[in-house]
Amino acid sequence: MDNVFDYEDIQLIPAKCIVESRSECDTSVTLGGHTFKLPVVPANMQTIIDESLAVKLAENGYFYIMHRFNPETRIDFIKDMQARGLIASISVGVKDEEYTFIEELAAANVVPDFMTIDIAHGHSNAVIRMIQHIKKHLPTSFVIAGNVGTPEAVRELENAGADATKVGIGPGKVCITKIKTGFGTGGWQLAALRWCAKAATKPIIADGGIRTNGDIAKSVRFGASMVMIGSLFAGHEESPGETIEIDGKTVKEYFGSASEFQKGERKNVEGKKMFVEHKGSIKDTLIEMQQDLQSSISYAGGNKLDAIRNVDYVIVKNSIFNGDKVY
Ligand SMILES: NC(=O)C1=CN([C@@H]2O[C@H](COP(=O)(O)OP(=O)(O)OC[C@H]3O[C@@H](n4cnc5c(N)ncnc54)[C@H](OP(=O)(O)O)[C@@H]3O)[C@@H](O)[C@H]2O)C=CC1
Ligand SMILES: Nc1nc2c(ncn2[C@@H]2O[C@H](COP(=O)(O)O)[C@@H](O)[C@H]2O)c(=O)[nH]1
Secondary structure, three states, X not given: OOOOOOHHHEEEOXXXXXXXXXXXXXXXXXXXXXXXXXXXXXXXXXXXXXXXXXXXXXXXXXXXXXXXXXXXXXXXXXXXXXXXXXXXXXXXXXXXXXXXXXXXXXXXXXXXXXXXXXXXXXXXXXXXXXXHHHHHHOOOOEEEXXXXXXXXXXXXXXXXXXXEEEEOOOOOOOEOHHHHHOOOOOOOHHHHHHHHHXXXXXXXXXXXXXXXXXXXXXXXXXXXXXXXEOHHHOOOOOOOXXXXXEOOEEEEEEEOOOOHHHHOOOOOOOEOEEEXXXXXXXXXXXXXXXXXXXXXXXHOOOOEHHHXXXXXXXXXXXXXXXXXXXX
């Protein structure tokens, strides 16, 4: 692999502006036949999304993926969302009981709009078998499969029937996979995204490592149709993580899906817990993301998201912050 870089190493190069105001720039994206306001989805993790936030996001035109950690609630969740006229988007694993779950959904004619296979090492026969099982029983569900970090994996999952693949092994804020196993795309997630996107014939979701709103535009530039984000969405009023006071400051918990806090035991732990400052309402964060992305589109010289996909860029190793902070 040559040209290895990550988000902080890249600057996109501006092109001549064609809009009079950033508000003219359209950040919407279409995935699985549905159009969403932003190419952004909160991570399907227990401290990031719950049922009530899923409803709020869907009602307001944002994509969401419900996590898979309360498996017994999923059928009612799908029915409830669809009864409200909202998209139903859930996650599944690959263990035996998940095969039965898919068959139960098919038998009851409860068909989620989106199904995400959420596994640490998605380049596996276990995931290929699950894609095929979903496609056999629920052929109209849009299947997102992951996580992967190589073009071979993207091709294999697409060939098995995945409608989109999710790229990112280990770049997450609460991830310790890179430290505990020595493997992953941590530190070069953006280059891995580019590598995978070149092989992809279907949409790619970039997952993990987003630290600033500018990283969303960079993900789109390097091939993402959608960007999955955990830490930037953690700590909001609506976030399910526990709220506590530390040294007079209100903070909320954010823990990894492979942490002992999620698993309830110290076995194959590849995630940790942290506390993030309380950030107010998620609505304000989504609005700011939209404004920043509109600005990115204007710098790209267009008025639609696609304008970002073709801009030039430079690699400026580890230098974009120069010690600066956003606020
Ligand atoms: N994006 C990322 O970088 C990562 C994300 N995660 C998140 O953590 C959660 C738990 O993930 P995961 O452990 O896959 O889910 P599960 O605990 O549900 O494991 C799923 C199945 O895959 C097997 N499995 C897991 N990892 C491997 C591996 N490296 N090689 C072979 N088999 C494996 C498990 O068996 P067994 O446990 O016996 O091995 C189990 O049968 C998910 O939400 C996932 O997204 C976790 C790590 C990295
Ligand atoms: N290695 C691990 N990765 C994890 C774990 N739980 C979630 N994740 C991944 O992180 C992203 C979110 O990344 P962020 O940088 O935006 O915070 C999430 O979507 C998962 O792919 C874990 O326990 N270990």
